[in-house]
Amino acid sequence: MVVNKKCVSRLSRYRKALLRFKNLGFVKVFSDTLGDATGVTPAQVRKDFSLFGMVGKKRGGYEIDALLEKMQVILGKDQIHKVIVVGVGNIGRALIQYKPFEKDGISIAAGFDIDPVKINPKAQVPIYPMQDLKSYIRKKKIEIAILAVSEIAAQEACDLLVDAGITGILNFAPIRLQPLGDVEINTVNLQMELENLIYFTKILKHRK
């Protein structure tokens, strides 16, 4: 079982490129071709594939359909994943309305917020009060939550989510969450990303 995050991310990238190839009418790819398309060395492609148990034919390359089918299963693309959004501020609202998720098999099932003004159970994506969070997660068997609350509220919300049985959190609060239970957390720290860019931009300038 592959537990390397980068490796799994590359798998997503391969998959996307393969779908493109398939659309163009291709049936097979070589590690070389796919590497080119994804910015990865051919050796890396072959290594990754063998790690995930995807085999090709010496000299014949890899069959695109076979690869896609296997990836489908590995990445859980064989079913639609229901995700909730906790915190319906700017970011939360944007993600609730974010279209591209749909075609990726990700469906935003509901939003949650403490602010009574934001509650709207009748909306296309219903927004419920935080009190309903736990029962909703349990009833609908939600596993993944997007956490888009403020920095100060994030840890508490995280604890609630874990307690309710959430096992994956995409966190937009600019802090390192310290989970109480067994949960996978990916953090998108926008400030840090920009800070990073500012730093490297400065370096670029100095190099000239």
Added chain:
Amino acid sequence: MVVNKKCVSRLSRYRKALLRFKNLGFVKVFSDTLGDATGVTPAQVRKDFSLFGMVGKKRGGYEIDALLEKMQVILGKDQIHKVIVVGVGNIGRALIQYKPFEKDGISIAAGFDIDPVKINPKAQVPIYPMQDLKSYIRKKKIEIAILAVSEIAAQEACDLLVDAGITGILNFAPIRLQPLGDVEINTVNLQMELENLIYFTKILKHRK
């Protein structure tokens, strides 16, 4: 000159923790304390500091104020950075309104979009048509852009930005941009992040 991305990200983290310590009235920290607070080994803290030329006193630890001052300069916190947002869809709009940027010295100066309906030069953060992009960047000496257009429009928009002189791009389109010139690109791929969570969530379940 440190060109390691992870290392710079840690610097952001240290800075944040140090601000917290300072607020609590602390004057010095040890690599041990700071490591604890940021989830980094003390050795890593010291290594990072020495890489950035920040020194402490043997036995005395590091002076918080001195560290912060140095970090301020390294991370460009001594000035306000004007950033533009290209693509005023769900994500773009959310980022334009995202409050926490302000206290981080990041100011969203303007938005740009091709859709005439979205243009609004009178708004608090004015939204201009794409035609004005290049002249705006040049005139206002913008260095960093947030790219929040659709996947199909992203590469072209990227080229425009680079041509106009942008040196840092925070990209939200789920593709690997292939820049024409010298530009630093950080990509936030939301689909991939969720896909990743789905994968690891599945693993967690199987382990039980």
Added chain:
DNA sequence: TAGATTGTTAATCGATTAACAATC
């Protein structure tokens, strides 16, 4: 002084890449 903490060097670890035998 004795003790604690830095700063740096060396060791370790993990991930990527190169190389090449196996084989289609």
Added chain:
DNA sequence: TAGATTGTTAATCGATTAACAATC
């Protein structure tokens, strides 16, 4: 068959950690 490409092993690379001498 000759040639090309996989699959895997070994080499390389880079980043993290451990260790410890220097020193406050």
